[in-house]
Amino acid sequence: MDAAAPGPVPPPLVVVLTGDDAPPSLRAVEALARVRLVGEPDLAAALPGADVLFVWDFWTEAVAAAWPPSGGPGWVHIASAGVDRLLFPALVESGTVVTNSRGVFDEPIAEYVLGLVIALAKDLHGTVRLQGERRWRHRETERITGARALVVGTGPIGRAIGRRLAGAGLAVSGVGRTARAADPDLGTVHPMERLGEALADADYVVLAAPLTDATRDMVDAAALARMRPSARLINVGRGQLVVEDDLVAALRAGVIAGAALDVFVDEPLAASSPLWEMPNVIVSPHMSGDATGWREALVQVFAENLACRVEGRPLRNVVDKRLGYVGSRGVQ
Template sequence: MKKITVVVQSCPTPELVVGRKPVGIDVRMAGTANELRGALPGAEILFGFDFKGKLLPQVWDAAADLRWIQWAGAGVDALLFPDLVNSDVVVTNAGGIYDDAIAEHVLALMLAQTKRLPDAVRNQLKSTWHYQTVNPVRGSTALVLGAGGIGRAIARLLGAVGVNVTLIATSTRPDDEFGGVIAWQDRDLSRADWLVVAAPLTSATRHIVDRAVLAELPPSASLINIGRGASVDEVALVAALNAGELAGAGLDVFETEPLPSDSPLWRMENVIITPHHAGDLDDYAERVAELFLENLVRYQAGQPLLNTIDKRLGYRSSV
């Protein structure tokens, strides 16, 4: 049997891969750029946890034997650089690992706003009993931008609690589960209580939610972003919130991460900030390793890999 070399980069649970690798697989570990440069020659596969995607471009000249990259994240925007996109290297992501957790996070952000939980916490810290009425999420309307696995999981969970959901993508298409997906250009944000951004970051979605789009939302609406920070024009968002043109926002991703301490978003009481952890379950690394091992068996057998990315689109073209 032909030996196949795998480079495992910055994996928090390397023992899972080493202990359960199929017969015929050699494993090399790498963390730094120098280690990666030394490990790549002769390696066909890279299993990467470098979520900022900074190391591989630095050592690409050492990756001539590379055939497949298993990315540990759902979004691959940080990974895709021109030389990789133009190569024959197959890229797969960890789609499906994070979907349900992120959907729960979206619902949590919505409930926190409608039930005024941030106000309750602030009052608790002051030992203040302050009565307020609250609102339901049931019966509200959410427009979910992004009809991939994460967007669909969000729509599924919100629908289960009585939220009226419309999925939005780049083009209109039929959908048996959700009654169709509408094109972004055909959107009607005037009826939205929530705009949920769950789209991958591409050249087409960078700042897709800008000042003009925010102005289409009613002042009673809130923005939820669990996709990519750069999909939302943060300057425009701050301006809309300051002007009272938006009721609030729940943000897990930002244009600059960590969010700078001088960002006005930190000081807005109608904004809930979480540190890009919506999908990060305690056992996420184990789940990603399981997916990689399944794909590794497929690779050895010459079978199609799960979660293959269209590198030019920047996401999976089908879910």
């Protein structure tokens, strides 16, 4: 007697870790998989049976605490470009594949950075402040054409920033893991160990690097002292790239001329932070990449990658868990 034919393979189970809000629509995901939405309290119970974990709440630090001692989903996807909150030892050492949402934020962040450069050069934040005080005070402003911008971070976001700034007339260079000349987006790229030398020549220093052991606290008092007194620091990467107390001290002492900060060590930024009231600082609430439609785009990136998995094609945006970002190939 012939053995019974195997039954149909059930679709994968995707656990979606939500936060204060849920994804806008998961119809494309539900067409490919069984979907279970959970909050942080239910995550530990949901993970052992999950095939995939979709970390929609990219602020969470609950995944590490909930990760099962053995097993766990074979694939974890996060709805952000940064993956630093996922790279805890148990996940790094596991065979679980990690992917991110690379591509959603590149151009919006590049546009935002260009806006910040213009705002700083033209003192737009000062103009708004004076308008609120009904004060008519004429000032001269700066040109951005010919100014020198140093982009720290040579991934897709850093490259988009480089292209946007170069298109506006700035002379762009970069800092990354590997030195190279004549990069199509960033011009001369300096190695990370020569960051201090590169800082000395820049009018605008833009931080767009991922948070790794190599980049944490890389802008400290010594690095700030290498910058020009007329230079500005723009951070759209991670708050932990900068030693915040050192930056406050440098701004107060006039070591650098100003800063535009979209990310902070602790978020939301505490109301007691002196950064709020500094006239040479622009503070924004981690919004540089959040252009209209970004939530839908995040779901689309995951759904397209889920289709790759269901159809047996390589996943895209695969993170090198040792490096902390998507590697050169980015597929698996």
